[in-house]
Amino acid sequence: MKPLKIGIICLLSTAIAQADITQDANHLIDQIDPHLNIGVEIKDLTTHQYLYKRHAQNSFIPASNMKLFSTAAALLALGPDYHFTNKLTTDATNWDKHELKGHLYVHLSGDPSFSSARLAAMINSLKQQSIQSIQGDVVLVSRYQNISPYAPGGMTEDLPFGYGAPIAPLVLDHNRFMLTVNPNDTAGKPAILETSHQTQQHMLINKVITKKDAKNCHIHFTIDATQALVLNGCIGLTEHALVQELAVRTPLLYTQKVLKHLLQEAGIALKGHIILGQAPHQTLLLSQDKSPSIAQLIAKTLKHSDNLYADSLFLHTADKLSGRPLNWEKAQQVIKPFLHVQTGIDLNSAIFSDGSGLSRYDLLTPDQTVQLLTFLYQRFPIAYEYIAALPVSGRDGTLQKRLKKP
Structure with missing residues (x-):
């Protein structure tokens, strides 16, 4: 009987501890507002015990918690070692006298990490192949060219800022x-603007005035009918400069200007134009670029809560699962069933309008979220990559300045 008694005592102690946690947590929440619409579920992944639940089955707008699901789908569908691939190809069969007698196709896979520096390396590889001019056009072929730049349910006030950049x-x-x-x-003169990309200067309308007295001075960012970014407000004469990350409002125009500059820098003459279009089925590969691995991209997504990365992974995963580029709604119809089959989580009540959580249409329950994290914790082949990608409280990412003390 002795082991049985000890077991009963342990169970009672656990039950009392859980009751204390529940009582204390409810008391803290009720002190703020007893009618607060909040959902919480806390589970010990080592004992599998639920320590606290409050409205855990209710649906809430998840905000950036949506990234947990979009990155999980990418990791499960593509694998940690998958890479986005960007390519330069041509329909030309030869380049007599150093001229590419055809079009140059720039295949962009939707890689969220693709940069001007990597594009420059691809363009410079043409020079190494003795290409000095292009007879035809440079055609940008993007996986996202027929998709809305923004998911349904986004907020207009997010659009000017970097976290709301179009995809x-x-x-x-x-x-x-x-x-x-x-x-x-x-004082009385316009503020002076500097941009990291000179190509964006023409898209800015500066209405910010320098004032001697900085009291009540603020700067507001809005977008006008021409897609220009309008700055209104004032800045104090002796104030520090304001640094703000903003969205490129016209990614196609920006890319066209960057490409034109890179071709000039490489000494490659373009006789045609830089346009958005499609490539023939059969083209010759000239250069290839690969992104960091999915494991690395997921770390960037989760640690820094990067919306563009999350949405890119969401759409690209749906693309690969279906075999073709999909819009936001069609992507949801692919991602949800896939996650359900992989994890066993009932996602019928969930809404995945995007991968980032910027959409106000997104819905998840605390219980669905805890079930996902439990599954990933126990899924040995990908557990390390996923856990390593999460921000650590008091150490890095979005949690660097939070919960620093035990």
Whole structure:
């Protein structure tokens, strides 16, 4: 009987401890607002015990918790060692006298990490192949060119900022740039703007005035009918510069300007134009670029809560599962059943309008989220990559300044 008694005592102790946690947690929440619409589920992954639940089956707008699901889908569908591939191809059969007698196709896979530097390396490889001019056009072929730049349910006020950058028709340099607003030397004069990408200067309308007194000075960012970014407000004469990450409003125009500059830098003359289009089925490969691995991209997505990365992974995973590019709604219809089959989680009540959580249409329950994390914790082949990608409280990513003390 002795072992049985000890077992009963342990069970009672656990039950009492759980009751204390529940009582304390409810008391803390009720102190704020007893009618607070909040959902919580806490589970010990080592004992499999649920420590606390409150409205755990209710659906809530998950915000960035949606990234847990989009990155999980990418990791499960593509594998940790998968890479996005970007290519340069041509329909020309030869290049007599160093001229490419045909079109150059730039195949962009939707890689969220693709940069001007990597594009420059691809363009420079043409020079190494003795190509000095292109007779035809440079055709940008993007997996996202027929997809809406924004998922349904996004907020208009997010659009000017870097975290709300468009994903279509293509992605280059994260479709973001840095803007610095400097006070003028003289009060009453416009602020001085500096951008990390000079190609974005023409898209800015500066209505920020330098004032001697900085009291009540703020800068507001809006978008006008021409897609230009309008800056209104004021900045103090002696104030520090304001640095803000903003969205590239016209990714196609930006990419066209970057490509034109890179061709000139490489000494390659273009006789045609830089356009968005399609490539023939049979083309000759000239250069190839690969992204960091999915495991690395997921770490970037989760540690820094990167919306563009999350949405790119969401759409690309649906693309690979279905065999063709899909819009946001069609992508949801592929990702949800896939995750259900892989994890066994009932996702009938869930809504995946995007992969980032920017959409206000997204819905998840705390229980669905805990079930996903439990599954990934126990799934040995990918557990390490997924857990390593999560931000660590008090150490890195979005949690660097949170929960620093035990």
